Amino acid sequence: MTGVVSYLVFFACVVLILGIVTLGLNLQWGFTGLFNAGVAGFYAIGAFTHAILTAAPQPQYLGNFGLPWIVGVVAAMAATAAAAWLVGVLTIRLRGDYLAIASFGIAVSIQLVTLNWEALTGGSQGITRIPKPLAGVFDTPLAFNLWYLALLAAIVGALYVALERIVRSPWGRVLRAIREDEAAAIALGKSARRYRLEAFVLGSTMMGLAGALYASFIGFVSAFDFLPIVTFQVWAMLIVGGSGNNRGALLGTFVVWGIWTASGALVTKLVPPTYAAQGAAVQVILIGLLLVLTLLFRPQGLIGEEAVVSRHAKD
Amino acid sequence: MFARLSPTEPLLLVQGLAKSFGSLVAVDGVDLAVREGTITGLIGPNGAGKTTLFNLIAGTLAPSAGTIVFRGERIEGEPPDRIFRRGLARTFQIPRPFPQMTVLENLMLVPLAQSGERFWNNWLRPGAVAREERAARARAMEVLDFCALAEKAQTPAGQLSGGQLKLLELARVLMIEPKLILLDEPAAGVNPALIETLLERILALHRRGVTFFIIEHNMDVVMRACDPVVVMAQGRVIYAGSGEGARRDRRVLDAYFGDLPE
Ligand SMILES: Nc1ncnc2c1ncn2[C@@H]1O[C@H](COP(=O)(O)OP(=O)(O)OP(=O)(O)O)[C@@H](O)[C@H]1O
Numbered sequence: 001m002t003g004v005v006s007y008l009v010f011f012a013c014v015v016l017i018l019g020i021v022t023l024g025l026n027l028q029w030g031f032t033g034l035f036n037a038g039v040a041g042f043y044a045i046g047a048f049t050h051a052i053l054t055a056a057p058q059p060q061y062l063g064n065f066g067l068p069w070i071v072g073v074v075a076a077m078a079a080t081a082a083a084a085w086l087v088g089v090l091t092i093r094l095r096g097d098y099l100a101i102a103s104f105g106i107a108v109s110i111q112l113v114t115l116n117w118e119a120l121t122g123g124s125q126g127i128t129r130i131p132k133p134l135a136g137v138f139d140t141p142l143a144f145n146l147w148y149l150a151l152l153a154a155i156v157g158a159l160y161v162a163l164e165r166i167v168r169s170p171w172g173r174v175l176r177a178i179r180e181d182e183a184a185a186i187a188l189g190k191s192a193r194r195y196r197l198e199a200f201v202l203g204s205t206m207m208g209l210a211g212a213l214y215a216s217f218i219g220f221v222s223a224f225d226f227l228p229i230v231t232f233q234v235w236a237m238l239i240v241g242g243s244g245n246n247r248g249a250l251l252g253t254f255v256v257w258g259i260w261t262a263s264g265a266l267v268t269k270l271v272p273p274t275y276a277a278q279g280a281a282v283q284v285i286l287i288g289l290l291l292v293l294t295l296l297f298r299p300q301g302l303i304g305e306e307a308v309v310s311r312h313a314k315d
Numbered sequence: 316m317f318a319r320l321s322p323t324e325p326l327l328l329v330q331g332l333a334k335s336f337g338s339l340v341a342v343d344g345v346d347l348a349v350r351e352g353t354i355t356g357l358i359g360p361n362g363a364g365k366t367t368l369f370n371l372i373a374g375t376l377a378p379s380a381g382t383i384v385f386r387g388e389r390i391e392g393e394p395p396d397r398i399f400r401r402g403l404a405r406t407f408q409i410p411r412p413f414p415q416m417t418v419l420e421n422l423m424l425v426p427l428a429q430s431g432e433r434f435w436n437n438w439l440r441p442g443a444v445a446r447e448e449r450a451a452r453a454r455a456m457e458v459l460d461f462c463a464l465a466e467k468a469q470t471p472a473g474q475l476s477g478g479q480l481k482l483l484e485l486a487r488v489l490m491i492e493p494k495l496i497l498l499d500e501p502a503a504g505v506n507p508a509l510i511e512t513l514l515e516r517i518l519a520l521h522r523r524g525v526t527f528f529i530i531e532h533n534m535d536v537v538m539r540a541c542d543p544v545v546v547m548a549q550g551r552v553i554y555a556g557s558g559e560g561a562r563r564d565r566r567v568l569d570a571y572f573g574d575l576p577e
């Protein structure tokens with residue numbers, strides 16, 4: 001019984017962490033029309049920044065500064081924002097598909113760097129001994145996970161409320177206009193480049209925050225946590241749930257991650273270890289199938305886009 | 316300080332303006348002036364380069380050569396958003412609404428330098444943002460009233476008819492007080508009743524001091540509203556003068572009907 005409860009709590013924590021990533025992508029794609037194909041990269045920057053700053057010192061590592069949790073979280077967001085700003089400045093002024101290719105390339109490069117710069121990131125060993133916030137107070141795994149779940153729920157709740165507010169603000173209205181017809185928005189005096197950059201940086205910063213929260217939840221990160229498959233999963237979450245809808249983004253995260261973990265458990269049970277690689281491929285195929293079915297039969301996603309209207313333009 | 320406009324200097328002055336697409340010369344050394352307080356017409360056969368000329372003036376396309384002076388300042392090559400903020404607005408030949416946004420929101424988007432367009436102001440100065448939003452809404456409702464679209468305020472713009480979309484194009488740019496409005500075929504595809512509304516509105520704005528530069532194929536509209544009339548053919552200006560004069564001009568007739576027998 002406690003086994004099931006702890007598992008569900010753990011599962012809920014991961015859903016909320018990934019939910020933050022999906023909300024970030026929704027700001028970029030759902031509300032602004034920015035094709036970020038490098039989600040995993042920004043998530044990784046957040047996770048590794050946090051890990052490098054907060055992990056307990058070890059002689060063989062350059063980083064592992066043992067700094068407080070909150071410093072790691074803030075720095076993770078700052079580092080991701082800086083990286084996104086750089087990517088944005090270099091690519092957003094160019095065509096839309098350019099951003100997709102560039103962000104994908106950057107995510108792959110980040111993954112390779114984290115895999116190979118052993119002194120900083122631990123290479124394939126990753127970084128261990130990342131402190132968990134208030135682990136001294138909540139000293140059993142279940143107690144800690146429950147506390148962390150409450151913390152995540154508060155963060156996701158606050159982000160959700162803030163996002164709902166901002167997409168209905170004049171700022172959000174410009175984003176929606178750019179998504180619907182960029183040329184018309186520019187002809188009406190809006191500097192599309194500025195807004196695209198802002199949305200890109202903000203959405204990516206949320207991914208960086210999620211990375212930090214992930215690192216300090218699991219206590220361990222490695223380059224293998226940030227393969228391109230993560231980007232694919234997050235996109236699937238957004239499309240399945242309903243892009244342009246923050247509730248849809250969260251629901252999609254729950255559904256896709258649920259199917260991913262359930263199929264993963266089944267595969268480990270049913271498939272002999274020698275076929276583990278094929279088993280993992282089955283998981284990817286399942287999510288791909290779900291994505292294709294959604295696009296074919298319910299392109300608006302489970303919830304679908306809601307008509308977002310500025311607060312002061314309502315009836 | 317400010318570049319002052321001498322009484323004789325036109326509001327918009329285009330000189331030697333050219334644009335090529337590969338080997339096609341769409342605009343071929345155009346000189347023209349739009350004087351303040353006029354409704355200047357621009358006519359010419361299909362493919363004459365009229366829309367391309369508008370795209371150059373509005374900054375949508377960068378010219379291959381030539382200069383554009385608006386209110387005494389060179390603007391050629393500037394991005395469209397900056398040119399709009401200077402008070403030079405344009406509408407599109409094929410309307411470009413924000414289809415999923417309501418008609419009201421299509422208008423509330425437009426005012427310049429809204430506090431709430433800055434991300435942080437929505438958190439740090441919500442009172443100021445709310446005040447401006449209420450003002451923008453009131454202004455939008457006035458403009459919608461003026462453009463006979465008030466009933467559609469809460470309708471998604473994508474559901475408007477073709478004629479209503481033309482009115483929406485005009486309504487949006489009226490949210491600021493443009494000095495010069497470029498209208499690209501405002502009457503095309505609009506039913507006769509709405510054309511009358513549209514024409515009335517243009518004339519009313521003109522009386523309030525707005526200058527217009529209008530591409531139009533509907534000769535009735537051109538003759539009733541425009542003076543002077545500029546005629547383009549094959550990327551060049553072939554006539555500039557009164558509408559009546561254009562009807563009798565040999566080159567204009569040739570451009571429209573092919574070389575006529577003497
Ligand atoms: N982006 C472009 N790329 C290539 N050719 C173009 C482009 N835009 C316009 N043209 C060409 O330039 C020429 C002038 O086109 P333009 O749209 O300016 O004509 P117009 O006078 O507005 O015609 P209409 O009355 O049919 O609207 C045409 O031959 C057109 O095919």
Ligand SMILES: [Mg+2]
Pocket residue numbers: 365366367408
């Ligand atoms: Mg045209």
